[in-house]
Amino acid sequence: MEKFNHQSLSYKKSQLLLDQHCLNSISKQMKTPFYLYSVKALENNFNNFLNSAKENNISKPIICYALKANSNLKLLKKLKKLGCGADIVSGGELKQALKAGICPTKIVFSGVGKTRDEIRLALDCHQEGIYSFNIESIEELVTVGEIAKSLGKKARVALRLNPEVNAKTHKHISTGGLGHKFGILRQDIEKCLKRKSLFKHVKLVGLSMHIGSQLTCLKATQKALKELCETALLVNELEFLDVGGGLGVPYHPEQGVSPINEYMKRISSTIDKHYNQKRPAGAVIPATVFEPGRYIVANTGVLITEVIRTKTSGPNKFIIIDAGMNDFVRSSLYDAYHHVLPLKKNRTKNEYVNIVGPICETADSFAKNRALQRVKAQDLLCVADVGAYGYSMSSVYNMREKIKEYVLGTNGEIL
Structure with a gap:
């Protein structure tokens, strides 16, 4: 055996x-x-993730668990009690997160195909709506703005950067390359920021990225995060930087252990070097949002x-x-x-x-x-x-x- x-x-x-x-x-x-x-493994994984972030001086870590990995209601309720938020990619996942008692102000909504009904549901589920829509295209930003206007609200949004990196993982779960459907290219974000009319009914509160799943080689992660930081410097002030999820876990006996400490160390040092030390004068250090799924439940x-x-x-x-x-x-x-x-x-x-x-x-x-x-x-x-x-x-x-x-x-x- x-x-x-x-x-x-x-x-x-x-x-x-x-x-x-x-x-x-x-x-x-x-x-x-x-x-x-x-349940014991679930609690251990969540605490290990959060403690590793704190030990590596990650600024104000916010963990938004990715429901797509496992949306079992009993597990979600346990994570909610631990203080966890949610990363969702559908209206169904939003309803499940709310059913588990997760506060809308701790929910980020990712995915390239958010429908008008899903956007409306996310804006209507709380007085302030959800924590953020991770916007995947300029066209989506326009749609979110239109719906927010119709509801008399201002939607909180983060632009998802496509950093044009190819993560060392299976081709089906790599999401940060030029040919992938996810995110907005940096040059398009730069153009978007100049169009003030796009932000009349939305509030830009963050920038996000997510380059793939089952990531054990962290070179692409570090490169993508550098791109995210440099793009963030184009904005006067942000509430958070969303570094995505995808941290790999050892399935095969030869894979050793998950590189959680190295992962947090690289995130901390990259944000410090490429954003914190260069951020606009007087700007507060943003929170760091994580979207782990596999690491928490695999x-x-x-x-x-x-x-x-x-x-x-x-x-x-x-x-x-x-x-x-x-x-x-x-x-x-x-x-x-x-x-x-x-x-x-x-x-x-x-x-x-x-x-x-x-x-x-x-x-x-x-x-x-x-x-x-x-x-x-x-x-x-x-x-x-x-x-x-x-x-x-x-x-x-x-x-x-x-x-x-x-x-x-x-x-x-x-x-």
């Missing part, structure tokens, strides 16, 4: 534990497949699945499980690596297998040529680190029902 070193998962007397609670025992209460999330979640049967086809050994790519698509869509662990260790010799689901697609695969102990029908397996972009990207493809989500409390109770 593969080697792994995990914050929340461990073996004791051959039983797989999540936060020291036996997954085999827990699974007897549920129908597989299902998601299970750890390692909180496991997917528990049952072996339906095994199959040998020539040199190929298949482990067919009851979870499919409709339940968890990252392995199929991104060829992403996730630990697959038996809930109970046995003494059989490892064999190299392909772990696949029941969907009628060859892409329906969780692991290829993976070392695993010998398993049989009705054995249970755990797919680790599925808290981010697991359930939120699931579907009913092949007319399969959506699977259940459960939350493991700090005392082992199922919430």
Whole structure:
């Protein structure tokens, strides 16, 4: 079986534990497949993120958790209690954030395709509207202004810079390049700032960026942040700089640990060097907004699945499980690596297998040529680190029902 070193998962007397609670025992209460999330891991991740920002002298850090990673209501309520805000990309996510009790004045709205109804909803949900619309185009800025005027309000906005950098990540989740649909080029922001009529019914309160997800190489992040700072100097005063999210987490055993401290260190030093030391005389130091998603929830979640049967086809050994790519698509869509662990260790010799689901697609695969102990029908397996972009990207493809989500409390109770 593969080697792994995990914050929340461990073996004791051959039983797989999540936060020291036996997954085999827990699974007897549920129908597989299902998601299970750890509150303890969630709280640890949020506190680690915030403490790292403070330890690296980040000015007034504001954490707006990205709901697209995982919008489970029970997790959102826990984050709200910790003081967390929200980064949303749809009207549905706005409603979910509000349902969790997150204050509108801690919500930023990103995304290139905000509809008029979504913009109106965000402006109407609070007397002052939301904390900010992250504006992705001049055309969107015009639309937000028109709707704010019709409601007799002034919308708070941040212009999202496209810094023209290519992050070292999967091509599907890179968002800061010239050919990407996201953000506004610097030269277009410069032109926009000169058009005072655009800001009659909106208030420019910040600048933002977001260059991609699962970022572990931080060179592009630092370069993009330098561009953001230099663009910010064109504005007399801003309430905040939004540095986006996307900080990567270690899925593969060879990836080590998340570069959280290095990430915060680079953000702090870059903002200080390229903005704080050059900002207009008398201008206050802006707050720093973060939009983490994956870092907060990835390692909180496991997917528990049952072996339906095994199959040998020539040199190929298949482990067919009851979870499919409709339940968890990252392995199929991104060829992403996730630990697959038996809930109970046995003494059989490892064999190299392909772990696949029941969907009628060859892409329906969780692991290829993976070392695993010998398993049989009705054995249970755990797919680790599925808290981010697991359930939120699931579907009913092949007319399969959506699977259940459960939350493991700090005392082992199922919430």
